[in-house]
Amino acid sequence: MTENLKFRNPELAQNIAAKIKSLSPKAGKTKICHVCGTHEWTITHYGLRSLLPEDVEVIAGPGCPVCIVPAAEIDEAVQLAQMGIVVTCFGDVLRVPGSKMSLLEAKAAGADVRIVYAVSDAVEMAKHEPQKQFVFFAVGFETTAPSTAVEALGNPPKNLSFLVSHRLIPPAMELLLGVGDLQIDGFIAPGHVSAIIGLKPYELFPRVYRMPTVVAGFEPIDVLMAIYMIVKQQSEGTAKLENEYPRVVKPEGNPKALEMMNKAFTVTGGNWRGIGRLPDSALQLRESLADYDARLKYSVHVEQGKDILLGCECHLVIIGKIKPNECPMFMKACTPEKPVGACMVSNEGTCRVWSKNVAIQS
Amino acid sequence: MNIDGSKANVDFGQGVLREVNVSLVDAKVGDYVLVHAGYAIQVIEEKEALETLSLWNSILEATPE
Numbered sequence: 001m002t003e004n005l006k007f008r009n010p011e012l013a014q015n016i017a018a019k020i021k022s023l024s025p026k027a028g029k030t031k032i033c034h035v036c037g038t039h040e041w042t043i044t045h046y047g048l049r050s051l052l053p054e055d056v057e058v059i060a061g062p063g064c065p066v067c068i069v070p071a072a073e074i075d076e077a078v079q080l081a082q083m084g085i086v087v088t089c090f091g092d093v094l095r096v097p098g099s100k101m102s103l104l105e106a107k108a109a110g111a112d113v114r115i116v117y118a119v120s121d122a123v124e125m126a127k128h129e130p131q132k133q134f135v136f137f138a139v140g141f142e143t144t145a146p147s148t149a150v151e152a153l154g155n156p157p158k159n160l161s162f163l164v165s166h167r168l169i170p171p172a173m174e175l176l177l178g179v180g181d182l183q184i185d186g187f188i189a190p191g192h193v194s195a196i197i198g199l200k201p202y203e204l205f206p207r208v209y210r211m212p213t214v215v216a217g218f219e220p221i222d223v224l225m226a227i228y229m230i231v232k233q234q235s236e237g238t239a240k241l242e243n244e245y246p247r248v249v250k251p252e253g254n255p256k257a258l259e260m261m262n263k264a265f266t267v268t269g270g271n272w273r274g275i276g277r278l279p280d281s282a283l284q285l286r287e288s289l290a291d292y293d294a295r296l297k298y299s300v301h302v303e304q305g306k307d308i309l310l311g312c313e314c315h316l317v318i319i320g321k322i323k324p325n326e327c328p329m330f331m332k333a334c335t336p337e338k339p340v341g342a343c344m345v346s347n348e349g350t351c352r353v354w355s356k357n358v359a360i361q362s
Numbered sequence: 363m364n365i366d367g368s369k370a371n372v373d374f375g376q377g378v379l380r381e382v383n384v385s386l387v388d389a390k391v392g393d394y395v396l397v398h399a400g401y402a403i404q405v406i407e408e409k410e411a412l413e414t415l416s417l418w419n420s421i422l423e424a425t426p427e
Contacts, residue, residue: 047391090399118400122407133399146386147401193398196405196415225418247410254404256387 007219016224017051020231024053027234031183031306032056032227033176033320034045035169035191035232036063037348038218043296044357048221048227051320056231059320061174062275063190065140066346067318071305073165074098077137079300080163081111086129087163088122091115092346095339103137126160135294141146141169143192145283146257147266152289161294162287167270169193170201171281177209179319186212186230188223191245196261198253206239216246217326264289273307274315275290275344309310312343317350324354331355365391372397 007011024030025284034040040060049058062068075098081087085101094104094115104171105169107113112184113282116122122136138148145166173187194215205211209349212233216226226244233240241250261283268284285293295301308315312334313327324330324343336355343351368385372395382395384402389395395402 013419116409118383120400143398143403146403147383149386150383152399179386192396192403193399221418245413248404248406254386257390257403259384 005222005323007217009221010222013046013051013224014170016221016228020051020056020219020224020228020247021053023228023231023235024055026332027231028055030056030185030231030234032058032180032214032280033173033184034058034063034188034190035061035176036188036193037065037067037174037346037350037353038192039063039188039190039216039223040350040353041348042218042220042223044353047357048220048222050267051224052227056227056345058182058188058227059323060317061176061316061320062272063169064097064348064350065144065167066090067155067314067342067349068084068167068172068272069093069096070273071097071099071140071163071307072100072302073163073305075100075305076295076300077135078102078111078219079165080135080294081106081113082350083298084112084133085133086114086125087135087137088114088243089114090126090139091119093137093362094347095138095311096342097339097345099302104113115224118142120149121212123151123156124194130157130159132212134165134189136160137163137165139165139167141167141190141193142196142261143190146254146260148362149257149260152285152292156292158291161292162285163220164265164283164292166265166283167272168267168281168283170197170352171278172272172275173205175275175278177205177211177321179321182320183233184211187214188226188230189213189215191217191222191249192216194243194245194249194253196223196254196257198249199251200241200253202241206241211241212239212242213242213257214242215249217248222350267346274313274318309340312341314343314351317341317343327351365389370395372402395409 126134205213214226267282316322339345343349370384372382394406396404
């Protein structure tokens, strides 16, 4: 417990901030991008941006797995719920807007939609209520996908199926490098996704794109340290892949988890809300598990949904082109209580994170 | 705290005990684990954590600015 406090030590933080400041002139303007809602939470909650020199900027990429679920897939879940199937999902998926309504609104209209903390909860429910049909709406990046795999491969009850909406992080990182005016100088890679996938998937960033990349943990010192490591690389003109989080991230990741994912899923192209289609960025159940694929079982497929409502700028926020407070609706028409876009709905959404810390950011 | 097949009882601190699925890790009783949505996804080595802290300190002391 005391060791954890060392990862939040203010003196150490000031020390690292001073080192960043002294390296900054040599590094020049440095724009660092992370792709994790929890990293944005740490940065915002601990006011880390206020510790950085003017030339070092940290922007938030599409790190919120709930925010990037396309409206079409929310519509599929709503459709299933309206067919009388019990739809189970994680908490913040409930309020994400679909083209016509969210799962919460479907629930209010009489559908049986239930929040679960873990996939296994859905399995238990299905076992206890064999007369009902259940679907687990599987949302999340590589941190969450292995648990869906464990259950899908564990001979789940026949009255349960999966609506799979998992996405993969490295393709999103690659996309950001193609956004011309973004001009990213380095990446902070997500610590817990990396606990699963290891370091290999990021190798192309320093090697092909000359992009310094540091895998970071979630304590404020972890993030500050990662920023320091990137600024140091910039000042030396190097581009390396480094691991700031070796206490959790092994170079090989979690081989068991990767094996389960491979057994349960194939990689396919996927739509990302506000971004569009990214090749090789989504997971779908293998043919061998077709009986558990909700889309096949119930012939449910929505091709195109209404991703961004009029006036909403989530598509600019999630790729780091604008900050939440640069969206005209932020904390006016769009608030945590009455969210317009997905970025304000999820706990990991950039706008939601900023809404809790508005004073610090300004 | 104790392991039974694929499930383990994990102490989250302050008296909170929860059942966690450990099939994704090789954990022994007494290990610290990283839990995500009810599943342990990695074993955390206290030794590594302490090593990280001392490594940081030496980096910060050694770098000539």
